[in-house]
Amino acid sequence: MDQVVILGSGPAGWTAAIYASRSLLSPVLITGNALGGQAATTSEIENYPGFPQGIGGMDLMQLMQEQAERLGTRVFFDEVTSVNLRQHPFQVQTYGATYEAGTLIIATGVAPRLLGVPGETELKGRGVSYCATCDGFFYKDKKVAVVGGGDSAVVEAIYLTRFASRVYLVHRRHELRAQKITQERALKNDKIELIWDSVVTEVLGPDRVTGVRLNNVKTGAESTLEVDGVFSYIGNLPNTQLFAGQLELDDAGYILTDRDRHTSVPGVYAAGDVQERTLKQVATAVGSGAMAAMEAEKFIAELEGHAYPARQG
Numbered sequence: 595m596d597q598v599v600i601l602g603s604g605p606a607g608w609t610a611a612i613y614a615s616r617s618l619l620s621p622v623l624i625t626g627n628a629l630g631g632q633a634a635t636t637s638e639i640e641n642y643p644g645f646p647q648g649i650g651g652m653d654l655m656q657l658m659q660e661q662a663e664r665l666g667t668r669v670f671f672d673e674v675t676s677v678n679l680r681q682h683p684f685q686v687q688t689y690g691a692t693y694e695a696g697t698l699i700i701a702t703g704v705a706p707r708l709l710g711v712p713g714e715t716e717l718k719g720r721g722v723s724y725c726a727t728c729d730g731f732f733y734k735d736k737k738v739a740v741v742g743g744g745d746s747a748v749v750e751a752i753y754l755t756r757f758a759s760r761v762y763l764v765h766r767r768h769e770l771r772a773q774k775i776t777q778e779r780a781l782k783n784d785k786i787e788l789i790w791d792s793v794v795t796e797v798l799g800p801d802r803v804t805g806v807r808l809n810n811v812k813t814g815a816e817s818t819l820e821v822d823g824v825f826s827y828i829g830n831l832p833n834t835q836l837f838a839g840q841l842e843l844d845d846a847g848y849i850l851t852d853r854d855r856h857t858s859v860p861g862v863y864a865a866g867d868v869q870e871r872t873l874k875q876v877a878t879a880v881g882s883g884a885m886a887a888m889e890a891e892k893f894i895a896e897l898e899g900h901a902y903p904a905r906q907g
């Protein structure tokens with residue numbers, strides 16, 4: 595049995611791993627299919643303390659991984675296919691192995707919400723992207739649309755101006771949700787053109803993205819915008835399908851935790867975006883990852899020589 599098994603390789607997962615390693619618990623961390631999580635797809639992180647010039651999301655995640663590994667975390671590049679939290683030790687099944695876990699820290703994060711319009715899925719990887727850091731380079735001197743008005747959309751629209759000749763920021767309202775400093779930078783950027791009050795109704799192909807159909811939600815007017823790429827940043831959905839029916843989730847599917855990151859099952863903790871509905875930041879994910887690991891350590895110490903606590907509720 596492994597004393598601590600951590601699911602997810604974003605800031606919450608790596609921090610939990612660092613703390614559990616320093617408690618000499620020799621944690622196992624299963625990365626999932628998106629190494630570094632959402633943070634790794636962020637071009638520039640400017641508000642995580644300690645990096646006065648900012649740092650690339652991928653670089654920050656690599657540093658956290660290096661730190662966790664140096665301290666003794668065992669990292670497995672694998673994906674979880676099922677978990678059984680109804681027995682103790684908990685069982686974690688991946689494509690490659692089965693793990694028995696004394697405690698489980700869930701840091702599986704969130705995944706991009708899809709636009710849900712014709713052409714989106716068909717043209718994914720052929721002009722439709724959810725990661726400017728990964729794909730921006732392919733749009734040198736091309737035109738792209740970024741969809742959304744939150745921090746992700748606006749930050750990544752600014753990033754894309756390094757490559758693209760024109761970046762259309764398509765937002766469904768006439769006011770951005772992003773932080774003011776970010777908004778100001780976008781509004782001052784000559785390469786960014788805002789398209790207000792509009793939603794994408796179709797991504798046009800057929801072999802590669804050639805444009806998007808837009809609908810003005812105020813006037814009802816339909817139009818076509820010619821672009822070579824579409825970067826969608828319209829929010830996220832929690833990665834909790836594995837836990838449905840075994841852990842208490844809220845109405846949006848986020849894992850419910852108490853202040854100390856305990857879930858509804860003793861010995862199972864959740865950290866980072868998967869349990870965070872309001873302030874999804876690297877700084878908050880790091881904090882909750884540390885708390886989850888410390889609680890896991892306490893649980894293991896209390897369990898020594900005792901039976902696993904009866905299920906609550």
Ligand code: NAP
Nearest residue numbers: 742743744745746747766767771827828829830872873874
């Ligand atoms: P978000 O804050 O939820 O913003 C999603 C945006 O997409 C909103 O502008 C929303 O419009 C729009 N939207 C939602 N559903 C839509 C739909 N069906 N069609 C068209 N537009 C739609 O998501 P996010 O920008 O990915 O950010 C997620 C979290 O990470 C936030 O807490 C954010 O602050 C944080 N984050 C922070 C930073 C940073 O601090 N530098 C960077 C990235 C992300 P409305 O505005 O009309 O609701």
